[in-house]
Amino acid sequence: DIQMTQSPASLSASLGETVTIECRASEDIYNGLAWYQQKPGKSPQLLIYNANSLHTGVPSRFSGSGSGTQYSLKINSLQSEDVASYFCQQYYNYPLTFGSGTKLEIK
Amino acid sequence: EVQLVETGGGLVQPGRSLKLSCVASGFTFSSYWMYWIRQAPGKGLEWVSSINTDGGSTYYPDSVKGRFTISRDNAENTVYLQMNSLRSEDTATYYCAKDAGGFDYWGQGVMVTVSS
Numbered sequence: 031d032i033q034m035t036q037s038p039a040s041l042s043a044s045l046g047e048t049v050t051i052e053c054r055a056s057e058d059i060y061n062g063l064a065w066y067q068q069k070p071g072k073s074p075q076l077l078i079y080n081a082n083s084l085h086t087g088v089p090s091r092f093s094g095s096g097s098g099t100q101y102s103l104k105i106n107s108l109q110s111e112d113v114a115s116y117f118c119q120q121y122y123n124y125p126l127t128f129g130s131g132t133k134l135e136i137k
Numbered sequence: 138e139v140q141l142v143e144t145g146g147g148l149v150q151p152g153r154s155l156k157l158s159c160v161a162s163g164f165t166f167s168s169y170w171m172y173w174i175r176q177a178p179g180k181g182l183e184w185v186s187s188i189n190t191d192g193g194s195t196y197y198p199d200s201v202k203g204r205f206t207i208s209r210d211n212a213e214n215t216v217y218l219q220m221n222s223l224r225s226e227d228t229a230t231y232y233c234a235k236d237a238g239g240f241d242y243w244g245q246g247v248m249v250t251v252s253s
Binding site for chain 1 (some may be wrong): 172181182184185187196198199232237238239240241242243244245248
């Protein structure tokens with residue numbers, strides 16, 4: 031099974047700051063990676079797919095990068111509505127696996 | 138507008154069965170793989186099952202293999218999850234989701250509680 035190690039587990043940042051969340055796969059996943067945002071009490075929403083492609087309607091302050099086993103999600107100009115949990119997920123191979131999540135708060 | 142609406146959740150005793158349904162609209166259902174994903178209270182996300190476009194191929198993690206069965210009815214735009222021999226660790230919100238390389242649309246989720 032491919033393990034997804036996500037860091038940090040929690041993050042506190044100020045409005046307008048840039049934050050980065052990392053995800054490391056236990057083996058090469060060839061950019062088969064998605065990022066999701068989940069606000070409290072809501073369903074997850076797709077932000078990024080194929081490691082660096084922005085899903086329709088997602089603000090351009092979100093971006094994804096990486097390759098091989100190392101991937102990251104960057105949020106520029108942090109806004110109050112970005113308070114949420116963020117999850118990475120690999121879909122390169124079964125079983126499909128998620129990172130453990132990052133809880134983002136505003137400082 | 139893509140919509141996925143799950144139903145069928147509730148409180149069930151350990152060892153019993155439950156069947157979830159997810160009705161899809163706003164896209165050509167028969168052209169997409171569909172998935173079930175769950176989230177235990179306060180926990181992360183766990184993939185539960187996948188089904189291909191004609192229902193001929195299905196996939197499960199070891200945690201539910203042999204107990205859960207995913208199926209679909211393309212005429213009714215519905216995907217199902219039959220859950221047998223339920224355990225307390227199956228307690229979670231269950232989401233259906235549509236395939237896009239990742240999951241591009243999710244339902245609102247349905248709560249399943251396994252408890253005596």
